Amino acid sequence: MIFIFNVILISSCVSLISADYSYKNADEWANEYPQCGGSLQSPINLTWHLVDDSDSNEPIIFENIYDTVAERMTLENDGHTLKLLFQWPNDPEKVPYVHGGPLEGEFRTHSFQFRWGSTITNGSEHQLGGKSYAMEMQTVHYNKEFGSYEEAEGSENGLVLYALFYVTCLSKIFKVDSRFKLQVEEEFDFLTKIIEKLPEVAQPGLSTDIEPFALGDYFDKEKATNYVVYPGSLTHPPCSESVTWLISDRIIPVSKEQVRAFQQLNLLNDDDHNNRPLQPINGRRAKAAQNSNYKNAEEWANEYPQCGGSLQSPIDVSFDLGSEIETIKFENGADSVAERMILENDGHTLKLSFQWPNDPEKKLGEEEFGLLTKIIEKLPEVSEPGTSTDIKPFKLSDFLDQNEFHSYIIYPGSLTHPPCTESIPWIISDRIIEVTEEQVRAFQNLNLFNNDDHNTRPLQPVNGRKAKFATKS
Ligand SMILES: *[C@@H]1O[C@H](CO)[C@@H](O)[C@H](O)[C@H]1NC(C)=O
Numbered sequence: 001m002i003f004i005f006n007v008i009l010i011s012s013c014v015s016l017i018s019a020d021y022s023y024k025n026a027d028e029w030a031n032e033y034p035q036c037g038g039s040l041q042s043p044i045n046l047t048w049h050l051v052d053d054s055d056s057n058e059p060i061i062f063e064n065i066y067d068t069v070a071e072r073m074t075l076e077n078d079g080h081t082l083k084l085l086f087q088w089p090n091d092p093e094k095v096p097y098v099h100g101g102p103l104e105g106e107f108r109t110h111s112f113q114f115r116w117g118s119t120i121t122n123g124s125e126h127q128l129g130g131k132s133y134a135m136e137m138q139t140v141h142y143n144k145e146f147g148s149y150e151e152a153e154g155s156e157n158g159l160v161l162y163a164l165f166y167v168t169c170l171s172k173i174f175k176v177d178s179r180f181k182l183q184v185e186e187e188f189d190f191l192t193k194i195i196e197k198l199p200e201v202a203q204p205g206l207s208t209d210i211e212p213f214a215l216g217d218y219f220d221k222e223k224a225t226n227y228v229v230y231p232g233s234l235t236h237p238p239c240s241e242s243v244t245w246l247i248s249d250r251i252i253p254v255s256k257e258q259v260r261a262f263q264q265l266n267l268l269n270d271d272d273h274n275n276r277p278l279q280p281i282n283g284r285r286a287k288a289a290q291n292s293n294y295k296n297a298e299e300w301a302n303e304y305p306q307c308g309g310s311l312q313s314p315i316d317v318s319f320d321l322g323s324e325i326e327t328i329k330f331e332n333g334a335d336s337v338a339e340r341m342i343l344e345n346d347g348h349t350l351k352l353s354f355q356w357p358n359d360p361e362k363k364l365g366e367e368e369f370g371l372l373t374k375i376i377e378k379l380p381e382v383s384e385p386g387t388s389t390d391i392k393p394f395k396l397s398d399f400l401d402q403n404e405f406h407s408y409i410i411y412p413g414s415l416t417h418p419p420c421t422e423s424i425p426w427i428i429s430d431r432i433i434e435v436t437e438e439q440v441r442a443f444q445n446l447n448l449f450n451n452d453d454h455n456t457r458p459l460q461p462v463n464g465r466k467a468k469f470a471t472k473s
């Protein structure tokens, strides 16, 4: 025992503290670690009725994690869990981090940690609709406002933990709520690489180096799409309530032998599992961040019911045009100059957004330009999903000149992307602007989420809708 303590002291002081608790009396942790009795504890039984039906379509983005090869990868049995620790290259541009969606800030990737149970089937900490899985892997990220994981651990908004699940029996997994459709991935031998080193960390306090490898070779990047987010805590003492939990819909097959290899690791106090029991929800709410893609546009309605509505867009507008109405006017569009113009690749489309001057009458002088040229020259700065850049504000007069506005058709429709909100009047102009093939290709070269190579939704049924049209007198 003395020997073990020495080893722990040398390897990290976190391990020394954590030697004090056992999973045999997890319900008593609060006696020594008061935060373990807090009101925002993890894990929880995550069910769909905890999720606000927000149309939070904002994706969470993992940067660099699949591409950067760590300079050093260390596997450590800290007596309570198996950790894969990374030492990233010094170049801050290369350090993997997660951001976006509901996350406030950028959270650097610190480690992966594994949770298993005393039985093969009940190893995960979180449960989805009352189901537990063979193992749970938690990727640990700390707010880069803090210099290190240790500083972030006890601080508000300090940590993001992302959970994914391993399952031994595929037939078990399809019974979760249809809105949280689980995605089965292949196991690309990531666990094999870990498991072959387990004999070197069989005892608490031991650690060993692993030859660094690119995680991208072992995880299906395309599948990192949907999450449920809730406010929680570390699932082990000191149970700091500094954690934003991201529960993924990713399920990775694992064999019983592989789970057993983890179960055979020796933990402190002869613990035979390291998954904390479920904690009370105490009125917490979760949010879903779902990431639709254009490859499955026909299935959007499964997750976003409005996408199956009767007033969807786009439609073929060459149908019976209905009655003629007055011309619409675009006011100030021609002469106003925005204070700020931002070009953003949100992973599904390229957006140019405007921040207009407070003085609505404000007008600036003339300027010549080609709108697409101005946009395209900035595209290299937004080639990746989730990036944005400022554009020097310019007048839109070439694009929205009232005098050149001829005719249009108006019909009741919807957003052409999830959540497909209806009751949106679509105005289809008769304006056709010439573009070169190179210019179109510049847009096609933008990277979108899920490797989407297009972002046009297929045509939707007209369902008896009537359009109105206006021609310029
Ligand atoms: C394991 O989970 C199953 C359901 O997923 C449950 O029926 C069983 O009682 C659990 N076993 C233990 C030992 O917790």
Ligand SMILES: *[C@@H]1O[C@H](CO)[C@@H](O)[C@H](O)[C@H]1NC(C)=O
Pocket (backbone or CB within 6 Å): 045, 046, 047, 127, 129, 130, 131, 278
């Ligand atoms: C988890 O939630 C599901 C769905 O609401 C429920 O049926 C189940 O009993 C819950 N399980 C636990 C252990 O609280």
